[in-house]
Amino acid sequence: MAEDLDTFRAETRTWLEENCPPEMRTPPKSEKDATWGGRNPEYQHPDQKLWLDRMAARGWTVPDWPKAYGGGGLSPAETKILREELKRIKARNPLNSFGISMLGPALLKYGTEEQKLEHLPKIARGEIRWCQGYSEPNAGSDLAGLQTSAEDKGDHFLVNGQKVWTSYADKADWIFCLVRSDKTVKQAGISFLLFDMASPGVSTKPILLISGNSPFCETFFDNVEVPKGNLLGTLNRGWDVAKYLLGHEREMISGFGLGGAGKDPLVEAARAGVDPILRAQIALFQVRAKAFAAMSEKFIDELKAGQAHPAQPSMMKYYGTELNKTRHELQMAAGGSDALEWDSEASHEGAAARGWLRTKANSIEGGTSEIQLNIIAKRILDLPS
């Protein structure tokens, strides 16, 4: 067994050496450098496509999914090795995708065989880009108060209403969406629908953020017809699917604090010289960041072994996002006036400042820090209501 794993590591290392293009072993310069795939993919560099195609061909965009659904069919131990080897060569993520990190696990658990075969391989290859239609103007933290309605019309649902904060809705091909299918009850009247954003009646309007970017939209549904076969899970039991998916979303967001591939800009800045007070703050931050990296490894290992507490993603999300905000505050402090440049070429269009502002959403999106703390207090520490 251990020998098999050694062989697997050696083969993986060789394959990555030969197949990961050099450009994909450098840190992304800005948010735009990420690969999202979709029907109309945008690439800043041809190697992005090459890297995605090669990884997808092996099923390694989703290494632990079954091969039948476009995955790599790897065991947890092999998946861990692959992750380590990717990190070793500082490889970029071949594909950023809400399909992989959020919808995929929900489809694997709740989807019919037909739905799995239809959607999972396209997610794995980055052919369809998904967005998440959860939040509404009056249903944020109190998500179960959502009002977007789905009326049963025999062979289809008729969807009407409005979503807000839908990340990349204007670029997405499909949406996974929470709708109200029974108005008389709260949680137990919600269903989970999948539909094409090109369906008649769907429109989006971008929202400009403080970072100057607008990857978020208001999304409107005006008599959108959704075939019945697009219901994921049981009618009126969509809340179960939603909660399951949120666990995965929180797990994904928690990873933001880890600093990603490549050189650590904070350490680089500190090496270039900072005052002793900032140096101490950076060093103490590094203690937490490195300890949290161990926590992430432990959490993933426990998750794969079915040992993690079901509410533990809340702790990961809370800690990881607060940590990431701190990281960017320190980076801004270390960068000084250079880090304030908003659109100069040297600053990669203000990557530092825009990135710093973007992180402020980490503790809001996917459920706020306060909501995570509520969940930890009630479900893990068993504190009374």
Place this chain on the structure above:
Amino acid sequence: MPLYLNDDQTMLRDTAKDFVASEAPVAHMRALRDADDATGFSRPLWKQFAEMGFTGILIPEGEGGLGLGHVEAGILLEEIGRNLTPSPFLATAVAAVEALKGTAAAAIWYPSILSGETVAALAIDEGAKHNGKIAMQAQRSGNGFRLTGAKQFVTHGHVADLLLVAAKTENGTTLFAVPSDASGLSATPERLADSGIAARLQFDGVEVDADAVIGEVDQGDGPLARLLAAGRTGASAEMVGVGGGAMDMTVAYLRERKQFGVAIGSFQALQHRAAHLYSEMEVARAAVLKAQQLLDAGQDATEAVAVAKAMTGLATTLAVQEGVQMHGGIGMTDEYDIGFFMKRARVLAEMFGDSNFHANALAEAAGY
């Protein structure tokens, strides 16, 4: 290796939990303190540790021990921490055993450590802050050495049978195994804030034989590094126990204490602080396990050990502070146990270098 306890380790944890909680709960430590006990721990309890095989937890099987690793030693230390058990376990069975490992001195000392007759103490620090600086001199004399200088913060140093002493020799550092009855050695026991006892040691030309050298002359950095890595990781595990114990007590108190007609644990301001504390403790626990596994795998654990010691210092300090605050007035009373956790955490945080020391070490290693 997955980063959680395997089945054998989980079984050991259950055994350790029962054993420490029944033989040496917090009341055991309180009783020693109330009796103004001059030893600082219980010799009979130490014998029981030996009978359970725990004193040989890190001693190789070929030499009569259990041949287990830092993860297993940490499991025991966590329970020692949770119960605030005064014990020479960390210094003797973990740090000293690791320092002796693979040296000729092991054959001399392992048997009596295994049987519970030998208690070891670590004479490493020379000032209020653990800073790695060694002023103590060891000069060649006859077939051995003469040791001159002073050490402090030597836990149980006044009653230990064996002292591990770092000193400067001609071309480097040497680590010595010094029997406590060596002449010229005097120990002044001082009671610490946590009611444990640490000694100030004075070495006035203490004569030791050549076989007191652990490993090779001038080559003490190796055994010293093993001692420190084991000690730091072990102290971190003990701190996870102290912090976890304080947190558990506090969360239980939040559930039962009523004010304004409801349990205080229903107040969101307290819930959020408790949940934050839980998060810090979980992260600290993971950092400790990472360091232990790397040590056991024989991989470079320098960074992981520093992270573990620094992180457990931060998290446990928070745990005991929140513990006292959330207990309200009762938390300030001697009668209630929570204050003991605060005192023990402070001592462990200082031992082998505090959070600032290790954060600074990380910064230096990263080149800033």
